[in-house]
Structure formats: C-alpha cells, structure tokens
Amino acid sequence: MKIRRHYLALRNAFPDISEDTPLDITVQELADLLTCTHRNMVLLLKRMQQEGWLVWTPKKGRSNRSTLIFTASRERVILEEAQEMVDKQNLRSALDLLHTENSSTGIRGQFQDWLSEQFGFHSEIQGQRRMDILRFPLPQTIHSLDPAAIHFTGESHLVNQLFDGLVRIDYKGQSVLPHLAHAWEADAARTTWTFYLRKGVRFHHGRDMHSGDVKYSLERLQRMAQRGLYSWAYAGIEAIETPDDTTVRIHLAKRNEAFLPFLATNRASIVPQDFCEAAGGDFGLSPVGTGPFRLAGKEQGIWVLEAFPSYFQGRGFLDRVEVWSLPEGEQHDASAPLPAFQVMHNARMPDMEENWRQVRQSGMTCKFITVNEEKEGPLTNEVLRAAVDEALDRIYLLELLSGDVIEGGDSFWPQLEETAARPLPKCVNDVKQQLVNSGYRGETLILATIPQYEFDARAVQEVCRRAGIQLDIRLLPAEEFKGETRMSADLLLFAVMLDEHRELRLIDLFKSMQEHAMPDVKNWMDDKLEHILTESNASERARHFVEMETMLKHRHSLLFLYRKHLKTAFHPSIRGISLESLGWVRFRDLWFIPSGTDSE
Incomplete structure (x- = not known):
C-alpha cells in the first residue's frame, strides 16, 4: 500500500521523536518532506489518521504550527x-x-x-472443485530450470518434477528401471544402445514425445555443456539414429558401463525440440518437459507448479505446488518450532517437537579438500602436505560446525571404511613444529570454493589459523570453479553427494582432480578410471574407486573433512511420502489427511 510508504518517509524523518510524543509542525513542512502539494498532504494526513498511525490536530492558517503525534512504530508499518x-x-x-x-x-x-x-499444505474451494496446494520455502535463488544448465540442489529437485529421462534408477543405486523408454538393449561390444520409447507420452505444451526429441536433447547437451556435470559420459556419444518415432539408437565411441546410469540422471532429461528451439536462451525460465508437474508461473521469486493431468504415470494428488525461493540467509531458523511447514528438508528438530517424524536418508554429502599440485608453491612438497593434513584437526572442526547430522569420515565408501580409529590429533605446538620442519615459513595459502561452502571454508580457516597456517579464502561462482580460475588456488574445498548416483559423481570428481594432479598420478588415475568404465561387476568397480582414494590420501592430496547425513522431517498428517536420495519428496506421491482425522 503506497500510503504506508508515505508514512514511513514521515516517520524516518523524525527518528528522535518517539511514539505518542507531540510534534509541532506545519502542513507545508510535511508536504516538502514528501515532495507533494499542500492539498495532497492534507489528504494523506487524513488517510493516515484513519489507519490509526497518527493523530493530527490542525490549526487554521498555512503558517500556524499544528500538532502531529505518531502512534504507529515504523516496525509495525514495515x-x-x-x-x-x-x-x-x-x-x-x-x-x-x-x-x-x-x-x-x-x-x-x-x-x-x-x-x-x-507455508505448508492447505485447500481452497474454487467453484465446485477443491484445490490441494503445498507451499514451501527454498533458501536459494533459482537461476535456471534447464536440465543442461542447473547447478544447485533446489534447481535439481524442481527439474525432477518437470522432466523425465529415458530410464530411472532405484534409490539404492542398484537397478536401472524403465521410464520414458519401456525397454532397451545393447550390442555385444556394449557400444550401441537401442531404446524403445513409450507411446503417448506428452509434453506440457501438448505434443507427443518422439525419438527426435531424445536425439535433440542429448546432442543439445553436448553443445551446451561441454564441461558440465557428467560431460565425460555424453561426450562419448558418436552418433544417434532414429529409425522411427519410438526407437532411438545411440552409438558410443567406446564401452562405458556408466552410460546407462547417466541416462537416469536429470542432466539427461528429455526436452521438446520445437519448444526449446523457439524459447532459445529463455528455456530455463519457461521450461517444458514431460514430468508430473508443469510450470504455471514464476513471479517475484515464487515458482508455481501445477499437476500435469496427462502425465504418463498418472496424475499426482496435489493440484499445485508453490516454491518460494528465498535468497540465501532468509531461511527459517531450523532450531525453532515448525508449526505449519508439514515437510522440512535437512531439518534439525528440537526435542519438544514430538508430533513430527524424522527420517535419516541413505544419501549424504561429503566435504573434503584437494591439493592443487600443478601450482608452483610450498604444497608441491609432500612433507608439507602431510603437515597440513595433520593440522586439520577434524575434532575441532566438527565442534565449530556442530550438528546432529555431521560426523567424521575418511572415505567416499562408509560401508568399506576401515574400522580402526583415526589417530588423535597432535597438540597445536607439535603441529606447528611439524610445519616448521616441513619447510613452511608462514606463506599464505589460497583456499578456493563456491559461495555456498563459505561457512565450511571459514571453519577450515580457523582450524588452520590455530595451527599457524595462513589461509586466504577465494569464493568462485560455480561456473568459474569448474574452469581454469580455480587453478590459481593451492587448496580446493569440494563436496560430493553420496547417493544412488555415487559412482557417476565420483568419476566426475576424479576426472576434475586429474586437472591439478602430477603427470604420473594423472596417468595412473586414467588407467583406474578406464577399468571402472569397462567393468560390469559393481564390487570390482568399488575396489578400483577405493584404491584411487587410498592412493590420493597417502599422498596427502585428498584431505577428508566430514560427512553430513540428510534428514527429512514431516508431519504425521502427510501420506504417500516418497523420498528421493537428496531428502526431497516427490510431490506427485503426496497426499494429506484432512484436519481432525486420526492420522495414526
């Protein structure tokens, strides 16, 4: 309401005048403050008095000083x-x-x-129809919902609601299941993959999906995201054929056992060629897919998803989902009571919230630091790298971070992690002496990471400061962090999600680490990755992964920090909870018990 802005301008002009304190002033002086006419100021004062914000006692004559009393605080009006x-x-x-x-x-x-x-779930009656709506906050800015351009978990989750892939993977990461493709086969060399598409799958704009859209989606990904997530998987596509509208044949340059799981990621979502080409660079803000929800609007940071009635797996229970993308720092205090959210992701529930239920997901994030051995500097000395590793007191680090979902970790494979306890950290003075013996002379080391991990970087900086290591933190946008800019740093703070796509994520990580590894290490890792990509046995692939991380740990090039479990808290009124690996719910499966109904 514009009238409130006028009142705030007046109230801000007299910060030393408290509420209920008389102020002698003329109408013209007030009009000058608001840059309006004498007549308009009189009307504004009358309106503000009607709102109960002030008391105005006028005196006749333009030069006579009237009495103004503010009764509403600026905080109340704001x-x-x-x-x-x-x-x-x-x-x-x-x-x-x-x-x-x-x-x-x-x-x-x-x-x-x-x-x-x-926030939370509520129903509205629109005519003769009940609309079931879920509204929830997302403490991120959504930059794009184009599967080829997403970077953050919030964007990724919404893409999962809007798009589908040829196949999907079970939450344990053990089986690849049919999705847009109802069947597939590979040749003996496993370099030619043929997929048979479901008939009658519709895009949100009304057209049926066909094989040309699959070909277009994968070739578009190759063009748009040459260095994107899992680029090593789709870069190996040599050619794509479409013998008919429901058949797609993909030819790979060489065998890649990770290719089928890659097609289950939302990076490989299928987009409509006609709409995508017409939208151009705006596709990420007006996306169209085949998913259970379609984008209905996006104003002022509020993204509205509506159930897609023609979804090939059946219409969802919810009619609409409103995602309120809050800027970083505006999220709700996770330690406060949560009376109306119904679903909270990565929440820490206070003890008094006995009515809420919590689920610890199988997925987790793992934070770690890698050393840029390509950069000339003190960390080319392995003895110094060992001293830095020793200086990273993980117990103190966990105290700084705190949280019931954070734990120490020394591997990307917790189930294979050695049970032997990690040696207790040395006292600070011993670590400082070890640093001196290693040749460290107080040089400032540069630690690079993305803005979302600044809190972790500051904690690492404090742990290092206590040990006598000077760290300068460089925050790089996600796109820059993937490129050459990060190569100017000595240390890189990463995170990786350990979920059903763990193998894909670790291959991506190790290929990234090769860019700042010594030549002999890079070649050794190449050989290991080649074995992984041609190995059909999951246990053998895990063995190669563990060998790689073990070698890098022994070189003190890979410094594990901690793991963070994912939790989802939900109200017992919710039914149909289906949790993805990142702790997000699939909106399509949610339905709610009406108020007053026994939910037990």
Missing part, C-alpha cells in the same frame, strides 16, 4: 507492508523492503515467524 506484499505473492519486494528500511533483527524475526505460517 511488517504490515511486507505482509501485504507477500499476500500479493511479491516475496522479493517484501524482503527488499525489510533490508532497505534497515529493519531491526526483531522485526525480521517477526516477519519470518509470520512467513513460516504461510
């Missing part, structure tokens, strides 16, 4: 204005208002509490 903006689904403007008005921590807390109550 909160009301922000709430009204949210009611109009203008979340970004509400958050901008709170920041530009330099609102207090208290008012921001009140707004967050109020905002929390807006």
